[in-house]
Amino acid sequence: MKIYNNLSEFKKLANAIVTIGTFDGVHFGHQKIIKQLVQKAKADNGESVILTFFPHPRMIIDPENQDLKMINTINEKAEILNRLGVDHLIITPFTRDFSNQLPEDYIKNILVDNIGTKHIIIGYDHRFGKDRSGNLNVLKTAGTHFGFTVEEIMEQDIHDVAVSSTKIRQALLAGDVELANDYLGYPFSIFGRVIKGDKIGRTIGFPTANIFVEEIYKLIPGDGIYAVTVEMSSEFEVEPSEAGIHQAPSSEPKTTYQGMAYIGQRPTINGMTRNIEVNIFDFNREIYGQDIKMNFLKFLRHDVKFTGLEALTVQLQKDKEATLAYFSG
Missing domain, CATH: 2.40.30.30 (Riboflavin kinase-like)
Incomplete structure (x- = not known):
């Protein structure tokens, strides 16, 4: 797996199969998405790409809250993703300027022009861009214009796993x-x-x-x-x-x-x-x-x-x- 500490280090791909998220813990629910990503990339003769963020967005949006702790360090996360067979990991520095991008600019500048996205796998509740106004419908509309397809991880599929990073943090803090x-x-x-x-x-x-x-x-x-x-x-x-x-x-x-x-x-x-x-x-x-x-x-x-x-x-x-x-x- 190749690791990039900034989008500027990444060279646009011809057929990028992409997913986006913080993936703290890389738990069973995350693994379901990532395995789907890797399989899709192999089936389409493409390359799997994960776009993640560091620091965690909540650390930037709510800096006064010192209670949020991460299950994985960024290096631990990279080690796990490597074991799952991901081709590329882009670690994007998360800043207020980054969070204030319009969803349309985010899609064009990052997903299309920088990464070369041809297919994106995303959770049903994924939000992005200024005021978290970007969503699945925005992605699908942009996909018809820029030539990429969008695959949704359905709510039922995620809830069937009954796993969340919050549940894991609570268990660890309790010693369980x-x-x-x-x-x-x-x-x-x-x-x-x-x-x-x-x-x-x-x-x-x-x-x-x-x-x-x-x-x-x-x-x-x-x-x-x-x-x-x-x-x-x-x-x-x-x-x-x-x-x-x-x-x-x-x-x-x-x-x-x-x-x-x-x-x-x-x-x-x-x-x-x-x-x-x-x-x-x-x-x-x-x-x-x-x-x-x-x-x-x-x-x-x-x-x-x-x-x-x-x-x-x-x-x-x-x-x-x-x-x-x-x-x-």
Whole structure:
């Protein structure tokens, strides 16, 4: 899949089969549309194109609302779309000027002149252009003039899936990663860099990797303990450094480990900040500076305050046993 960070990078195609949307989560409902897109492109000897937006339009239209968090970062979204067989992904910077285009200008300048759209697959409720005044009928009318066809994803087809990004966000915030994963069709994940912590976990026999997530818009699940798998480069080597920060290679292969993740403010030690930590089983390497991926599989328990480190240690051992029981299945 080819990725373009701006429409100006894209070279007009002879036969572009297009769909448009934010596709946060790329859940089962989205996948239905995207699979239809890919199949149509193959059947018509065309090329599949997804036009998506970053930042999310609601972040620009309603900047005061800081509550909206994304299921996927833009890189995570691209990785999933690549697996689904999409040919081209155009990531358009979303601005107020962009949102204020007249629907007719949007269609001519972007869909026709820039992309070369010959067929567009769109949801029944898709809106675009100034004041969201563009809709399916506007597209169909323009299609007869510019020579492209419009295929509607019917309301019933979408509702049959009974999936929405909002439902997934709600499930994740409640810690219900199993329900979220059912909706997504794949495990929800967090990608971040291992940073130095205060190493309290080492003193009680449960060393953890502290994860820093750079994208502040990334949704983090509700506080608690989770069974996870951890993916990291098997070629990572730590070289001595005063800073202790190292860059992981981006090349494969990857190695996957089992572990248990913690999200919370560490109330037992009166923590002041929300942490993301993972205890990786059967693992004893120093990995400061490495980028790792955590796949969330099962919620084990809520975060609670214990009487001290001894009580916390007893509970962590129970958590580990519960996690191992989950993986042994």
